[in-house]
Amino acid sequence: MASYDILLVNSSAGKDSQAALDVVVEAARAAGVADRVVVVHADLGDAEWPGVPELAAEHAAHYGLRFEIACRSRAGQVETILERVAQRGMWPDSRRRWCTSDHKRGPIRTVITKLVTERRAATPGLNRPVRVLNVLGLRAEESPARRRKIPYAANPTASNGRRAVDDWYPIHDWPASKVWDRIAAAGTRPHxxxxxxxxxxxxxxxxxxxxxxxxxxxxxxxxxxxxxxxxxxxxxxxxxxxxxxxxxxxxxxxxxxxxxxxxxxxxx
Known part of the structure; x- marks a missing residue:
């Protein structure tokens, strides 16, 4: 944990994000690097449930963490998935998940770029890529595709000469019951x-x-x-x-x- 410069927790404000965030904070505090944890939420506009961005911010504030929000925008406004469906003439599906890549992963990588730039500016003479641990609350029991994912691995598509990004799914093998137990113990509010x-x-x-x-x-x-x-x-x-x-x-x-x-x- 201490080998990473940035510990970025992706938060949907859902139960799995809540549990994963609590796991990361506990581990970061034990390693003495809690100040490196940042929470990021991808704002999907009216596609997501009311109050979700505010709840994600509330979860971050519960631990005293920095909170960032990302979104795909057009003309200064959040571009919604429904608007893009109307433009494209078709919905996303399991093979063409442009909703995830364009509205979540892409905007969050922009936040990663910002955080890396800040880290390099704060560390004059840094001659190595900034190390980023990208944390997501994905669980194996949710789908066959998620079951096949490796819980900890390098992310070459998010990495470049300035940053080295690894992905971590800290609750990958958890059942839903364990997730809810963790949330109850953490004291954060579910949606x-x-x-x-x-x-x-x-x-x-x-x-x-x-x-x-x-x-x-x-x-x-x-x-x-x-x-x-x-x-x-x-x-x-x-x-x-x-x-x-x-x-x-x-x-x-x-x-x-x-x-x-x-x-x-x-x-x-």
Whole structure:
């Protein structure tokens, strides 16, 4: 841990980010390098749940950490994934995840560049690449693709002559129960979407989400769901090959609400 100049924790404000952040802070404090931890959040605009950027900042503040926010912007405004779907005429999918590369990974690498520049300026005569540990709360049980990932490895595409970046997934082998236990012990606040029935806190309508999460989200976010359905109709391209947004909305309209109407009003 102490061999890294920057310990960058990617935070979606979701449960896995919360647990991973707590693990990193504990390890950094033990190594005497807690001052090197920075939390970064990729702002996805209205694609993500209300209050997410503020909650990510709250999680960072809980530990007294620096917080950075990144986004893909156009004309000074956050460019949303839905806007780009309308432009492209098609949705992202598991093979073409431009939503992740363009709206998360790319903007966060811009933050890495800034942090590396600051580090080099603060260390005159530094004649080696700045070492960056890039931390993400990815867990193996979430998907077969994540199960195949190596929990700690060099990231050559994010590295260059000025920086050497390694990726670390500190909770890669954790079950969800261990994640929630860690959060309870840490004392950080989960997003209310979980209490309302969501199992993950990604985009409100992620093409890789489970059908159950999509239906739950449509029940909690009917206005945004309608916008997604309108773009689906305009582009003539289904939200997912096996599931249209119109089908999701129909299922949500027929679903009972275990969280009650109050939760719906809170989250829209």
């Amino acid at each position: 209310p979407a979980y209490a309302a029935g969501m199992t993950r806190l990604s985009c409100r309508f992620c093409v890789l989400a489970s059908r159950a999460d999509l239906v739950c989200s449509a029940r909690l976010n009917p206005t945004l769901a309608a916008r997604y359905a309108a773009v689906e109709e305009e582009t003539g391209h289904r939200f997912r090959l096996d599931l249209s947004m119109a089908d999701v909305i129909a299922a949500a309209n027929g679903a009972s609400s275990p969280a009650g109407a109050g939760a719906q009003l809170t989250l829209i």
